[in-house]
Amino acid sequence: MKRGDSAASELSNIDFARLIDSAGIGVIVHNWDTAVVYANPTALQMLNLTYDQLIGSTAMDPRWHLLDEHHRKLHISEFPVNKVKQSGESLYGYIVGAIDFDHEETHWFKVNAVIEKADDSELAFIVVTLFKLEDAVALFSFEQIVKNAEDIVIVTEADQLSEPYGPKIVYVNKAFERLTGYSAQEVMGETPRILQGKFTDQATKERIKAALMQQQPVREILLNYSKAGKPYFLDMNIIPLKNRDGVVTHFAAIERDVTEQTFYAEQLEKRNRDLKQLKENLQDVVRQRTLELKTANTKLQRLAYFDALTDIPNRRYFMEMSHSLLSMVRRNGKCLAVAMLDVDDFKQINDQHGHAVGDQALNVLASCMKGFFRAEDIIGRIGGEEFGLTMLFDKARDVEHTLQRFQQKLATMLQEPMTLNGEALICLQFTVSIGVCIAEAEQELALEQLLKCADKALYQVKHNGKNAVVAVSAQVDGKAG
Secondary structure (H helix, E strand, C coil): CCHHHHHHHHHCCCCHHHHHHHCCCEEEEEECCCCEEEECHHHHHHHCCCHHHHCCCCCCCCCCCEECCCCCECCHHHCHHHHHHHHCCCEEEEEEEEEECCCCEEEEEEEEEEEEECCCCCCEEEEEEEECCCCCCCCCCHHHHHHHCCCEEEEEECCCCCCCCCCCEEEECHHHHHHHCCCHHHHCCCCHHHHCCCCCCHHHHHHHHHHHHCCCCEEEEEEEECCCCCEEEEEEEEEEEECCCCCEEEEEEEEEECHHHHHHHHHHHHHCHHHHHHHHHHHHHHHHHHHHHHHHHHHHHHHCCECCCCCCECHHHHHHHHHHHHHHHHHHCCEEEEEEEEECCHHHHHHHHCHHHHHHHHHHHHHHHHHHCCCCCEEEEEECCEEEEEEEECCCHHHHHHHHHHHHHHHHHCCCCCEECCEECCCCCCCEEEEEEEECCCCCCCHHHHHHHHHHHHHHHHHHCCCCEEEEECCCCCCCC
């Protein structure tokens, strides 16, 4: 058997899925309709999401909020997965920021997105790889990700670990060839020790060997040499790979060239020893200023989308999310309800109790909406004492009943005294009028039409005595039925 055939045979024993789960890059796989069907643990950690939150979501999900490198909010069509789907071409090095409103921060990534399609299948997938800006770029399919990763990947057999013969190399990726100068054919069957030299630290080698003998993962920084004799430092993370029977058959080393970082760290330590205290003080100042700038930027981003008084989406953000939800109606086959809520006799509250109490009443209403409606429902303050609500329902007849239960929930909340600046106020009683417009899945209606329809229904509530719900059906000509 030729060495190349032997290497191919060895590759069949490598668990590339486990290797990807251990890699420091995020991998997300989308169906052609952009629904997420796979995400590795690193991607979940990067996005601060659970597996259940991410799997099944699509690019149309209104909870996705991406920015470009100039902090401009991306339109859905500009999302990496949609750009690839529309153009049919792969996308590399696309910088995006993902807004995480739960933690009031933005995570920045460099993104690759490629189309993967098996030769014997009609199915096509869009594979997105995420990494922080200082991390390496990688491509999909488990073997393709490893093959094209910027980080070096070496796979060896798990037996014959002792010098001079083992462990034998069975796989190296392109990054290995670029850094070392060796081709894959040259190193197949050789041992990684061919990369070591006179100044490779013996103690580090012994620690690595001890971990491999115990079949344990190990991480070390090691000095190696290229084919031309050029030294370089590697930050290597070695993990055992098991077969289906749980037996360790191979070791995979995921390695990053840290020569520049190591060199400069040593030079700075030698040249700046006497300035260490000053350096630490300056670093503290920089970190503090950076944190202040980051906090200020996060607050500015939040102010652009959330109402400062009630801390729920403002009119602009409500409209954007409602447009996204409207686009999902036809695909899901559900009905869409767009409602307008208005505090009854709000001017009397301000006149009798003052604007501070009026503001607190709006906060109570916003809090009740956040607690009552589902996470996928869209709520927002349209302006003044007027609020908006957009929801998907399986049956149109459920809409009016749901809104009536909300009014009952609000009435229950108002039985408790409101607080202002830590002091209890009177039990302020107020009601809300609700006008709602319901559109079926087959109707082609603009959001502006539905809002106008809901506003007319709200006017009808006010005219009939307030504190009620009026639901009307939308019509294609814009008139409510």
